[in-house]
Amino acid sequence: MSNISAINFFSENIGITGFDSENAPFMAFKELFDNSIDACNNKAKTEWHDLPKRIQISVNFENLELDDQARINIIVRDTGCGIPLESIDLLGTLFGTNKKINKRDSYYTGQFGVGLKMILLYATQHGEGNVKVKMRMGNKIWKFTLLCNLSDGSFYVGNSESFDHNSWDWITEFSVSMKLSLGLEYLQEKYFSMELYAKTSLKKIQSYLALSKFWNSHISFNFETNMKMDASELRIGDINLSFFDIFKDNFVQYSSNKGSKYKIDTVFGFLKECHVKKESQIDNLEYQSLDKENQSNLNLSNISQTPSLKPGQIYIYRFSNGMPIICKDAEYCEIVTSIKSFIKKKGSTYGMKLVKKDESVESYPENLSMFSGSEFLLPIMVIPTVEFSIRVLFINVKGHGIQYGTLGKSSLKSNVGLSTAIQQSLKSLMKGCQLKFPLELINIKEFNYKSSVEKYSPIISKNLASMVMRSESIVFKSGLFEILSRCDPESSEKLSKLLEGNDEEKLREQLNIIFCKWFISRMEQGPNIKAQLESNEGDSEDYIFEKEENL
CATH class of the missing domain: 3.30.230.10 (Ribosomal Protein S5; domain 2)
Structure with missing residues (x-):
């Protein structure tokens, strides 16, 4: 595809790059900011490697009260690796990029070589748009403008000027100015005013900044804007955010x-x-533990x-x-x-x-x-x-x-x-x-298992106690009582005293208590469902992994 054909294609289909009218301000910021992230993460061998890694973002709006003249101005500065002299022409080349992937631990947010050109294309399409570049090279500061000619399908670098490096603390600066061309009908239908649309775009920009901070904590972010918003809606100045700020220790x-x-x-x-x-969501388990004093008042209707x-x-x-x-x-x-x-x-x-x-x-x-x-x-x-x-x-x-x-x-x-x-x-x-x-x-299955035991233990215990009391076999009762005494020596003493007396109701209640304790103890020592599941599924996952890697 020739350069002019590519330009014509993107001119007619710029929305596929994310630069639709509604999303263009955010995308312009994103492309410039992502480039600065890449520059800061790949500056180890540059002459400015000793400078702290910093990015400053400035987003300002003009003429928001005039829907057809509203503008956004975005400036992104960084102390990254800069732009080599031999790569400047790539700024005006569609699909041109100087980002290499031959470094083992260097990862880039983008390598298409399209983002900056789409900013320029969109800004040019919507009138009076431009992208300006300011960069440090040696002991000089260079300034030039990137331009787009829609008629011949060309991006190119305009006239440049240089001046001595004095007190400028940055390595690279990109700035874009463009109209907010949302369309009056759509604007009134969704946002009601250009100011509300600008605030919505600004919130999206800051959300992106805050999320980016999590994985780039080694880079300082600073954000500025002329938009007046509540402090709870927008953070101005240095952006410092960590996972601990969100979750504490959880x-x-x-x-x-x-x-x-x-x-x-x-x-x-x-x-x-x-x-x-x-x-229906309230956990209403009332029989999680058996209080010795209240077990005689057990009411199955409350289970x-x-x-x-x-x-x-x-x-x-x-x-x-x-x-x-x-x-x-x-x-x-x-x-x-x-x-x-x-x-x-x-x-x-x-x-x-x-x-x-x-x-x-x-x-x-x-x-x-x-x-x-x-x-x-x-x-x-x-x-x-x-x-x-x-x-x-x-x-x-x-x-x-x-x-x-x-x-x-x-x-x-x-x-x-x-x-x-x-x-x-x-x-x-x-x-x-x-x-x-x-x-x-x-584990849900373990939880259901324990819940079932807690639910049915009182019922089963009461029925077992009744069965024992109805039995006329002295041998059966003696054998059962001996087994129960080994399971719960403390309760067996009460059971022995009750056996010597004639109060069958208290004997039945004590049997009920012992059976419940026995069932709950079995629950705590019961099958480890999670271990069984993992042992059954582990081999299959390793096989899938090896198979997919060999495709």
Whole structure:
């Protein structure tokens, strides 16, 4: 495809790159910011390697009161690796990029060589748009403008100027200015005003910044804007965020690259949900322990039914090489399909069961409000006794040559070995979570087994006690009492005294108590369902992993 043909194609189909009219401000920021992340993560051998890694983002709006003249100005500065002299021409070349993948531990957020050109193309299409570059090279600061000629399909570098390096603290700066061309009819229908649309775009930008901070904690982020918003809606200045800020100590982090060309970083955390429980969700178990003083007043009519599971949610945040993947097209993303597959196969082992969306009860935790719109919500059912019904999964796939489903990088395609690598990492992650939070991730089958024992033990115990009392065989009674005395020596003393007397009702009650204790002790020493499941499924997963890697 010739350059002019490619330009014409993208001019007519720019939406496939994510640069539709509504999303263009966010995409312009994202492409510039991602480039700065890559520059900061690959500066080890540059002449500025000793400078602290920093990125500053400035997003300002103009003429928001005039719908047809509103503009956005985005500036992104960094102290990354800079742009080599021989690579400057690539800034004006479609599909041109200087990002190499020959470094073992260097991962890039993008390698298409399209993003910056799409910013320029969109800005040019919508009038008076431009992209300006300011960069340090040696002891000079260079400034030039990137231009796009729609008629001949060319991107090119405009006239440049240089000046001595004085007090400029940055290595590279990209700035873009463009009109907000949402369309009056659509604007009034969805946003009512240009200011509300600008605030919505700004929130999306900051959500992306906050999510990016999790996997790039070694880089300082600073954010500025002229938009006046409530402090609870927008954070100005340095952005400092960690998983501890979200979950306190209620999370587990795991990283793995076992047997795969992909490295998977995962974090699984727990959050509380504040809502009124339905009666059917209340855990009403009344016979979990047998109080010695109250057991004589046991009333079978108060025995609870086996408790049902209660609704919960998993909030999934996807990343590729540290880059947040926005929610659009999430259903078709390999990360999401792999997580769903894992929960379908293994979820019950960790106290979770997938349900349909129309069966779930949605709620949004305050701790995640800054990421609103970036998540993929997966409705689940959880054990009714858990303290945290909301679970949050952050998953970052790292690797060279990751294939995206769209040019806008809104989903990951099915890459060979990726699904298995994700599911293997999730298995290790959930095992670690189960060790740290055993009461939150109880095996559903184990829970049902224990619930059934607790439910039926009083009934069986009472009937057994009645059977024993009706028996006329002295040998049977003596043998049974001897066995029971070995199981519970303390209660057997009471039983012996009652046998010497003539109070059959108290004897029956004491037998009932001993039988209940015996059943509950058997429950605690009963079959380890989880161990059986893992022993049965372990070999098959290893086989699947090896098979997929050999394809």
